[in-house]
Amino acid sequence: MLHKTRGIALSYIRYRESSIIAKIYTEAFGIQTYIVNGVRSSKSKTNRIALFQPLTLLDMVVYHKSKDDTIHRISELKCYAPFFTIPFDVLKSGLALFMTEILGKALREEENNEPLFRFIEESVMQLDQADRHFENFHIQFLMQLAHFLGFGVENIADLERELKDNHYPNSSDAQEHRAAEQLLLSDYGQAILLDRTRRINILEKLIFFYKIHMDNLGEIKSLEVLREVLR
Numbered sequence: 337m338l339h340k341t342r343g344i345a346l347s348y349i350r351y352r353e354s355s356i357i358a359k360i361y362t363e364a365f366g367i368q369t370y371i372v373n374g375v376r377s378s379k380s381k382t383n384r385i386a387l388f389q390p391l392t393l394l395d396m397v398v399y400h401k402s403k404d405d406t407i408h409r410i411s412e413l414k415c416y417a418p419f420f421t422i423p424f425d426v427l428k429s430g431l432a433l434f435m436t437e438i439l440g441k442a443l444r445e446e447e448n449n450e451p452l453f454r455f456i457e458e459s460v461m462q463l464d465q466a467d468r469h470f471e472n473f474h475i476q477f478l479m480q481l482a483h484f485l486g487f488g489v490e491n492i493a494d495l496e497r498e499l500k501d502n503h504y505p506n507s508s509d510a511q512e513h514r515a516a517e518q519l520l521l522s523d524y525g526q527a528i529l530l531d532r533t534r535r536i537n538i539l540e541k542l543i544f545f546y547k548i549h550m551d552n553l554g555e556i557k558s559l560e561v562l563r564e565v566l567r
Contacts, residue, residue, distance in 0.1 A: 338411060339364060339400055344456055345392040346440045350376065357407065358388050359440060363453045365400065366445040369407050384413070390436035391460045393417040422464050430565040431463060431474050434558040438478065441553050442485060442546075452484045462524045469527045471566060472519055472535065478542045479520050487549040492517045499541055502548050512537060532566060 341364035348358040354376045361367050375384045387394060397412035422428045439456065459477055463470060482488040489495045492513060500507075508516065512534040519528055519538070530538075539562070547553045 337400060339398055341365065341396050341398060342416070342453070342457070343368075343394040343396050344439075344453070344460065345388045345390060345394060346436055346443075347390070348372075348388045356385070356388065360394065360396075361439065361443055361453065361456065362396070362398075362448075363450060364448050365398075366447045366449060367443045368398075368446065370398065370410050371407050372410055387413055387415055389423070391422070391432050392419070393457060393460060417461060417464075419464050421466075427565050428463060428466075428470070430558070430561045431470070432460075434474050434556070434562055435459075435463075435477055437556060437558045438481070438546075442481070442550060449484075455480065455484055459524070466525060469525050472528055472530060473524060474562065475519050475535070475538055475542065476522070476524055478539075478546070482546070482549075485549070487545075489520070492520055495541070495545060498548065499545060502544075504541065504544050506537065506541075508537070508541075509534075535566060536563065 341362045343360040343362040346359045346361055346367075348356040351357045351371065355371060355373045356375055358370050358372055359367065360370060372384075372388070375388075386392075393416055395412075395414050395416045396410055399409045399411060401408075422432050459480075463473055466473070479488070489498070492508075495516075496508065496513070515528055515530045515534060516538050518526075519530075522528065539559075543553075543556060543559075
């Protein structure tokens, strides 16, 4: 049966000579896997593979037979909000890579969750549109995403307490604690003074916090990229 849905591209792997298997977070069906034939063919007249780059926002018509199927097919596909800056800005590309990796590991539900979809969609669009003060974007994204995943905190004291209870080795100084509290309570784009060392400290604490609640998070490979671009 054909269904219309929006989707957010997360990742893909090559399959056979010219196809891919793509992981997409959809508005209607949650996280889903699709096989796309011929997308890597040299004979293709369009660069359709670009539609599966991380966080691309998609309008889709898809085949879904039943919940028992683990891989589905796409009938129609187009981008409904092309990026203007993310692919061309080194920092934004690094942030997008990190967000994609987190989402690929955190999103497990194969059912619709419209508030979560809208949050991710709006976050991606705000990152693309931001012209300044987005160096802390990934930290705020993690803080807000945690609420949708069921383990968000209302203040940084609660976060620090949970870290301590789970034997996290490092504590915050007053400046780091204050900046983390501001990040938790602020919207994207607000200027919050934070040096590179403290920014990395807060990020590592958040990743540890996620690992407390998500056994499958594992190693975050894009962290090394962030450390390079976030000077």
